[in-house]
Amino acid sequence: MILYNVPISNFGAKVQVALALKGLDAEQRLPPDGYSSEKYKQIIPTGTVPAIVDGDLVLSESETILEYLEERYPLPALLPKDIAARASVRMLSRFHDLKLEPSLRTLFKHMAPSIRDPLIVSEKHAEFTRHMEMLIRFGHFRPYIAGSEITFADCGFAPTFLLATAMFRALELSFEFPKPLQIWHETLQKNVAVSGVLDNYAETVETWINFKLSQ
Numbered sequence: 001m002i003l004y005n006v007p008i009s010n011f012g013a014k015v016q017v018a019l020a021l022k023g024l025d026a027e028q029r030l031p032p033d034g035y036s037s038e039k040y041k042q043i044i045p046t047g048t049v050p051a052i053v054d055g056d057l058v059l060s061e062s063e064t065i066l067e068y069l070e071e072r073y074p075l076p077a078l079l080p081k082d083i084a085a086r087a088s089v090r091m092l093s094r095f096h097d098l099k100l101e102p103s104l105r106t107l108f109k110h111m112a113p114s115i116r117d118p119l120i121v122s123e124k125h126a127e128f129t130r131h132m133e134m135l136i137r138f139g140h141f142r143p144y145i146a147g148s149e150i151t152f153a154d155c156g157f158a159p160t161f162l163l164a165t166a167m168f169r170a171l172e173l174s175f176e177f178p179k180p181l182q183i184w185h186e187t188l189q190k191n192v193a194v195s196g197v198l199d200n201y202a203e204t205v206e207t208w209i210n211f212k213l214s215q
């Protein structure tokens with residue numbers, strides 16, 4: 001399997017966490033000429049990362065990739081057996097992709113002080129905080145986001161919170177990690193597969209932020 005990714009992508013890290021949890025190896029490649037390039041679109045039509053190629057299958061969209069990995073490589077399972085619990089995992093994971101993460105993504109282009117718009121920064125920080133509060137209300141955190149077992153709902157949130165913590169610190173904005181999330185984070189760190197991916201990702205994030213702050 002080939003995983004097309006760029007090291008700073010939190011959606012790429014989400015797929016890496018899922019691969020690590022399943023004990024799967026993928027050859028990691030950078031998109032030729034960068035994502036969105038014509039050359040890359042000849043391989044991955046959406047031009048986005050992350051994307052995988054597994055035999056004849058070409059797949060983009062992190063959530064679809066996780067669903068595919070779960071069906072193709074069912075063990076260890078990252079979805080619970082119970083139908084209602086599976087639905088909760090999917091809902092939480094989509095909440096990450098479609099609600100929480102996009103407020104952070106908007107801030108990527110405001111990390112460089114020279115082109116920062118303080119109004120957008122403060123709006124998106126408030127939006128992210130509201131979504132965090134929402135998550136605390138409907139997440140389970142016993143001890144994972146969706147319940148007692150690690151699931152693919154944990155895969156997206158872990159890199160995004162790491163990124164958010166570093167970005168808000170660099171922007172000198174408050175970002176309180178609520179208690180249930182602190183416990184969740186400590187539990188995840190004890191998982192060697194997850195912490196291996198997150199440690200590498202933390203280094204990439206730090207380098208990226210230092211570069212942005214110098215611009």
Ligand SMILES: N[C@@H](CCC(=O)N[C@@H](CS)C(=O)NCC(=O)O)C(=O)O
Binds near residue numbers: 036046047060062
């Ligand atoms: N919904 C996508 C989002 C991935 C995403 O936004 N990737 C960015 C890089 S981090 C990208 O490929 N951007 C290029 C584009 O959207 O054309 C997923 O879950 O995989």
